Amino acid sequence: MQQILDDIAAQMALETELGQVADYIPQLAHVDPNQFGISVATPDGQVYAAGDASTLFSIQSISKVFTLTIGLGKLGNTLWSHVGREPSGDPFNSITILEYESGRPRNPFINAGAIAVVDAIMMGHEPREILGEILQFVHFVADDDSIRFDHRVAASEMAHRDRNAALAHFMKSFGHLKHEVNKVLGVYFHQCSIAMSCQQLARAGLFLVSNGVNQHTGIRVINPQRSKRINSLMMMCGHYDGSGEFAYRVGLPGKSGVGGGILTIAPGKGSIAVWSPGLDPVGNSKLGLKALELLVEKTGWSVFSD
Amino acid sequence: MQQILDDIAAQMALETELGQVADYIPQLAHVDPNQFGISVATPDGQVYAAGDASTLFSIQSISKVFTLTIGLGKLGNTLWSHVGREPSGDPFNSITILEYESGRPRNPFINAGAIAVVDAIMMGHEPREILGEILQFVHFVADDDSIRFDHRVAASEMAHRDRNAALAHFMKSFGHLKHEVNKVLGVYFHQCSIAMSCQQLARAGLFLVSNGVNQHTGIRVINPQRSKRINSLMMMCGHYDGSGEFAYRVGLPGKSGVGGGILTIAPGKGSIAVWSPGLDPVGNSKLGLKALELLVEKTGWSVFSD
C-alpha cells in the first residue's frame, strides 16, 4: 500500500492541470494549488501516507459526514423529518429545488441539508455548546485532540454568507429551521472550517470501514446499520451533481469538500483521504479524483466488483 | 439460502398492503397483485427460488440494463455522448430536465435516456434487426433461448405512447435522436415487453455479480470495468427518484420495472430477482422492496458494510 501511495503521489506531482482553487473567500483563494496529499487507514491499525499528507486543510463539506453521524445519534430516524435522502441532481448551493419541495432539502450533503442538520442537532443550545460537541466528536472518531476550528475561515465564510443565508432564510420561511439563521450559520461555517490533515481525516473515517467500529481504538461509534446507511448517502449524494461521475469512476462512497479534500470509504478495506486544492467545474478536487481512480485501479477496491 | 427465500415468501404472503398495479395499459392493469416471486442465482452454479418464481412477467425498465450493456459493447465510451450518467432526482418520465439540458437525458435508466440508448444502438438498422439482437443478447446472458417479447404488451404501449413520444420528439428536436421516432419507440416498447420469470432474470444478472463473467456458463459477457460501471449506474439511477431510498434501505445496485420486477446485484455474492406487481408511489414493487430488505438483513449482503 505504501508503494501504491508513493507511486500515486509521484504521478500527481507531474500533473499540470490542477483545476481552480476555490476563491469565494480569501482564506481558500490563497492556498497554494501545488499540493497533494493522500493517506489510507486500514482496519489492521496501519496508516499509510504520501505527499502533503500531514498538512492541515479546511475540510469544508466533508464535515457534513460528521454532523450527519451526530444527528443520527441524537435524533435517530426522526432526523429524516428534517432532511431527505435522495440525490438532488443539482449544484451544492441550488435553491430552486427547495421551492418545489416546500423548503425541505433533498439530502444532508447539499448545503441546505447540512444547514438543516445543524439546526436539528442544536436543540435549543447555544452555538458555543454545539460547536464543542462537534469538535469533541471529531476528536473522538479521529482519536486526535489536536484538531481545531479555523476561526478566520469561519469568520470569512460568515462575511460572504449570502448564498447560504438565502438557503437558510428560505428554509426558515417554510418553518424548517427552528433557531436564528445567523446562529445556525455560525455553527455551520465553524463546522466547515475544521482543519485536518489527510492522516487525521483517514483515521476519522475508519468507523465507516468496519460497520461502525473504529478498529484502531476498538470503540464502536455507531451501530452497523447506520454505518451502512451513511455510506449509502455518501455514495448517492456525496459529490453534488458530480455524484454519478464519482460512483462511475471511483465506485466507493465518498464526500468531497471545496477545500480540496475527499474522504472515501472502502468497506472492510480502508478509509482514504486525499487532498489537493484545485477543483474541477463541479467543485471536487481534480487531482484528488485522479488519485482515487488510480488507487482503486491498483487495489481493485470498488463496491461494484467482486 | 433456500430457507431464507422460503421464509421471505411466506412472510410476503401475509402482507396485505400490496401497492397499486400499473394501470396505464390493460396488459399490466389486469395482472393479479397477489403474486410474489423471488430467485437468487449464485456464482457457484445454484439458483434458489420461492413463491411465483417461474411465472413470466413484463420486465419493462429492467430491460434498460441489457440495452445499456449492448450499447457499451457496440459504442464503448462514445455511448456517453448520447446520454449522461448522473442521477436525475426526477420521476422516470420527467421532461423538464431535458429542456434545461438541451434535450440530452441525464442517464440511461430514465425513459428518455433508455430511448436515446435505443437510438444509439440502432445505427441505421431496421427495428426488426435490432430487436433480434436484443433478444439474442438476453438469451445469451440468461442462458435461455425460450425468452420472448410480448407483442400485445408492446402494441398496447405503442397505443399509449404519448408521454414517451413527447420525450422522443423533444430529444429529436434537439438533434439527439437520429432515427424516426416511431421506429425508436417500437424498439423501446418491445424491449420493455420482454417476459421473464424471476429465475430467468436472476440468471441473466449473473454476469454483473462476477466482474462481467457469467459463472454458470463460464462465458465473459463484458470486461470487469464495464461490469463495475453498470453496477454503479444501477446504484445511482436504478429507481428514478426512489434511488436514494433503495440505496439506503437495500444497499445494493438494482433496477426496477413498472411490471413489478426488480433485479438486484450483490457483487461476488449473487444475482437476485424479485417480482410482485403492486407498486409504491414512486413506481417500485412494494413487496419486492420489502423482500430485498429482509434478504439483505438475513444475508448481510450490502456493498456498504464489511
Added chain:
Amino acid sequence: MQQILDDIAAQMALETELGQVADYIPQLAHVDPNQFGISVATPDGQVYAAGDASTLFSIQSISKVFTLTIGLGKLGNTLWSHVGREPSGDPFNSITILEYESGRPRNPFINAGAIAVVDAIMMGHEPREILGEILQFVHFVADDDSIRFDHRVAASEMAHRDRNAALAHFMKSFGHLKHEVNKVLGVYFHQCSIAMSCQQLARAGLFLVSNGVNQHTGIRVINPQRSKRINSLMMMCGHYDGSGEFAYRVGLPGKSGVGGGILTIAPGKGSIAVWSPGLDPVGNSKLGLKALELLVEKTGWSVFSD
C-alpha cells in the same frame, strides 16, 4: 397617416441590422430579409400602406388570434378549460411549464396553447373540415376570399414537427387533447401557413379595433366583451417572453409571428400590420418592432396614455 407610413418605410429602408430570418424550415429560411411592409386600416374605411405591404408572407402565430376568436365563438368560456390566460414568462415552445401545470398550457398564444385551441375547436371533425372553417373565418374578417394556405409551408412544418409534436404528445399524455396528435398538428401547421399581405392582415384585425365590429363591412364578428378580452390576451401574451418588452415599447395589444409579421390593435384608432422577415432573439420582427415604436411615437397611439 399616409405620410407617417411613408416616413417609416423610408427610415426602415436605411436600417442595416435586420435580425435573423427564421431558418427551421426552408420555406422561411429562403425569404429575402430586405423587405418591409406596413399597413394601417382605420374604422373610417381607409387602408393606408407603405413598403412591401401587398407582398404575401406566412402569418404563422398571428393565426392564433383567429383560432382563439373561433374558439371563443364555438365554445364560449368553456374554452378556458382547455387553456389558461396568464403570461408564461417562457419562450414560445417551452415544455417545462406544461409539466409543472399537468399539461395544461398557460395561454392560447404559446404553441402548446394554440395546439390545445385547435384540438378544442375540432370537435370530432376531420382536419379538412376544420381548415375550411378557419379559412372561411379569415376570409370573413379580412373581407377577402383570395387568402390561401401555403401547403408547402405546412408540409415543411409537418416534416420538422418534433418540438410541436413533443408539446402535443405531452398534453395528450395528460388527457388535454382529444384528437390524434398528427391530425391536430396538421390543422395547426396549415393555420400557421396562411399567406397574407400587410393590407389583408390590417383589415382582418379591424374587428378588434371597434369592439367586435368590422367597421368597413359593418358586420359584428364578436361581442364587445370578447373583443376586449382578446385584446387583453394579445397584450399580456402576444409576444412570448418578449410580451413585457412589447407592452413597454409599443403599448398596444399585438401578436407576432415567426414569419416576421406583427398584427397590432389600437382600440378605436386602427389596426396595424407590419412585416419584415428578420427576427430579434425572442422571435419578433426586428424592423417591425422599430416601425411600431415610430408609429406610436408619431400618432400618440397607446392604451397607456391619455
Added chain:
Amino acid sequence: MQQILDDIAAQMALETELGQVADYIPQLAHVDPNQFGISVATPDGQVYAAGDASTLFSIQSISKVFTLTIGLGKLGNTLWSHVGREPSGDPFNSITILEYESGRPRNPFINAGAIAVVDAIMMGHEPREILGEILQFVHFVADDDSIRFDHRVAASEMAHRDRNAALAHFMKSFGHLKHEVNKVLGVYFHQCSIAMSCQQLARAGLFLVSNGVNQHTGIRVINPQRSKRINSLMMMCGHYDGSGEFAYRVGLPGKSGVGGGILTIAPGKGSIAVWSPGLDPVGNSKLGLKALELLVEKTGWSVFSD
C-alpha cells in the same frame, strides 16, 4: 360616478365570500374583513368615494409603483440594469426564477424586483434618508402631508422577513444588491407599511391618468413616456401570477397589495382605489376585484375597447 360607487359599495356589502385576510403578520391578520372602500379621482378635480374610503390601510405592494417612479426619476433607463420588465408567471415571492436568471429579478413588481429597486435608489444613503425621500414623494403625488409609515407593521414584517431575506441574500450572492441586506429590507418593509385611505390613494395615482401630470395640482410628476411605461408595467406585472386574469377581467393597469388595496389607472379617465382586506388565492383583494369589474362594466372604462 357617485351613484355608480354607491351602488358598488351597496352590492359589496351583500357579499359573503370575502376571501382570506393576509395572516403572515399579526398587524394584517387582525384587520376586520368586513370592510370595503372605493374612491375615484378624475382629472377634472373631483374625488368620488363610497364605503370605507377614508379608512387607512397598509398599501403594501402598491408602494412599488411609487418607488419604481422614484427609481426611473433618479436612474432613468439604467434602472433596467437592476431589474427586468417581463411578467414572471410566478407567485410574488418565488425564488426559483432568480436562479435561472442569475439573480436578476424579472420585473419591479415581484418582491425581488422591488427590493432591487430599493437597493438601486439607496445610492449609498442611509435607510432614514431614503425613507424620508419616499414619504416626501408620496406626499407630493397624493398632495397630502399627513400620510405616514406604520412602524409597527414595518417592525413586524422585519421580524417575519425570512422569505424576503432569502430573496435579498440570494440576489446579493449574485452581486445584484450593493447595500446591506438588512438595511435594504428595512427600507422595503417601511415602504410597504405606508398607511393610506382609498381617497388618498386615488389622488396619488392621478399622475398616471394624465400622462405624468397630476391634474388636481397641475404639477408634472414625470414625463409622458414614463407615465405610459409605468402603466404598461402595471398592466403586465401588477398582480403576480394573477396579472393575466386582471387584464382579462378588468382591462386596466393596476397594482394590488396584500393589505387588500388595488390602485387602478384608466388613462384619461380616472384613478381608482379600492380596498377590502380579504384576498383571493393569488393574493389580490377579492371584493376589490369584483368592484373593479362592476366599475368597468358600468363606465365602459377599458384600455382594450374603443
